[in-house]
Amino acid sequence: MRRVVQAIIVVLGVTLVVFLLSHLIPGGQARAALGPRANHAQIIAFNHANGYDQPLLVQYWRYITGLVAGNLGYSYKNNQGVAALIMNRIPKTLALVGVSTLLALLIALPLGMAQAVRRNSGFDYSMTAVTFVLYATPAFLIGELSIIFFSFTLGWLPSSVPSDASSLAIFTNPLAFVLPVVTLAALTIAAFSRYMRSSVLDALTGDYIRTARAKGASPRRVLYGHAMRNALLPILTLIGLSLPAIVGGALITEVVFNYPGMGLLTVQAAQNIDIPLVLGTTLVATVATVGGSLLADVLYAAADPRIRLGNS
């Protein structure tokens, strides 16, 4: 319950940040919407019509109540409501983020564990080097290099996602999604496997491991039955904490592969200087992230009886 309240406070804070950002626009929203040639009277009329001449607090209240009703603002460049523009992009980004995070976990967890078990071996060092390089390589570089290699040189995989792809196309036409999903996963694999490695190493030093060994449990049982299960728990929290970074990575990936999700929408809106749309996608992306982190924490509490989120 307390965690939910915390999430609500964060979401409220984010709305405040976005609201304030919209008031930082040089020349105000009117200038941004009407263009540089609007005259003074037009601006005053615009401000009055949209309530921008009222006190900030009143405006914020109207903004919040509008959000609750699903009104994310109006994109003057597109002559459409922001919510309508974002709506059909959300599932696409969700599919990309979900599938690639799953893939990253499937690769990173065994990798991190293998590194922990064979720590300071040649394997450990070489994988550490690989993760370091992966970590330092920006998402767009991984994406572009994979396009050059797999699409242009080898011709195996398409270099972009069909622009009319539906949100379920990731399952029906998987070939077009291999590169974007792997690119996004590569970013998270580095961090996850690194964390899993230290998490397993940490778990291996626990008293219960010594106890299990002393009781004569086989090394395999100690590793999978005891160390792994305890090491996996914090990973849930890590996923929650990584979500902002993953969503940011998704933005880059979407641009690289022309994947029509929220990220591509944001960047295109930014190139058009469509500020209401940019702020709208930012708000939606953040709220989704906060929701995801909340879910991860709740799952963590459910999975680990030692953790109680409630009245501690």
Place this chain on the structure above:
Amino acid sequence: MCSTQLPILVYDSGIREMTMEPFELQPIKGQAPSRGDLETETSSHVHAPGVLRNMAGVFSENKLAVISVAFLVFIVLFCFFGPMLYDTNQTDAQDALLNSTQNAPPSADHLLGTDENGFDVLGRLMFGGRIALIVGFFAAIVATTVGVIYGALSGFFRGWPDSVLMRIVDIGLSIPVLFLLICLVVIYRPTTPVLILVIGAVSWLIPARLIRAETLSLRTREYVEAVRVMGGTRRRIVGRHIIPNSVGTIVVFATFDVADSILLLASLGFLGFGVAAPQTDWGTMLSNGVNYASNGYWWEIYPVGLCIVLVVVALNYFGDALRDALEVRLQDR
């Protein structure tokens, strides 16, 4: 906070394994414990070596770190003094078009070829690198300064100001950095100073948390108690004792943050929000280069990609080694 133990830095840098518990620095000038302490700690030596020399020793044992530093020095010289030796036109696009060919492969005239405007790529690497290094360095300074002061105050006052300040950090951290950055560069058109401030503005949250945690632990130490007993003001405690004793954490964070800022700038440049032509930065160069990826103009992609990755890797190794050198707890004595 809720009872889950959140790894403070992990989500930002799973690689770096920043230790979460704050560590105590070995004495810095002015507040050294008695000589005796030092000698017992380095008992293998007859004379206790200087702290700095000790640190340098630990640092230089790490070969990768030494290579990284050498490489970083080289890059700085390359970007800032390179243009003196390798003189190229990087400003006049018309002149560039008249006097050279577009997208020309490497030749004796243009060691790394030319780009789509006829600008020399090697020279452009230098100028783009300048922006990358300047923005990376100063954004890290902005972020670290703001974060340190904010975190130290939050940790020192505790109670409700701390709760409020830390909730603000939570809010900031929950917004995906790239989205926030894009919002900011759309509102303020990107120039070098704007990029410094904007990237600094999105990255002060992590040091604020780190330093707060450190302050919470430092403020209960005996020497802080002693200052308080002797009537030292709060300002003195925070400014002269808590912040100086967090120097290790601060310096290590700042190093990593230079790398992060360079990556963020490159991402912005790639998305088309870098500095405006004829200036350039590495991300912008790369985003222009990949337009010709299918034409096989490798010189417009690989050199600049390599520069970004190597600089970031080097900074990460450097930060890692710096932490090992500063964190006495980890050293075998």
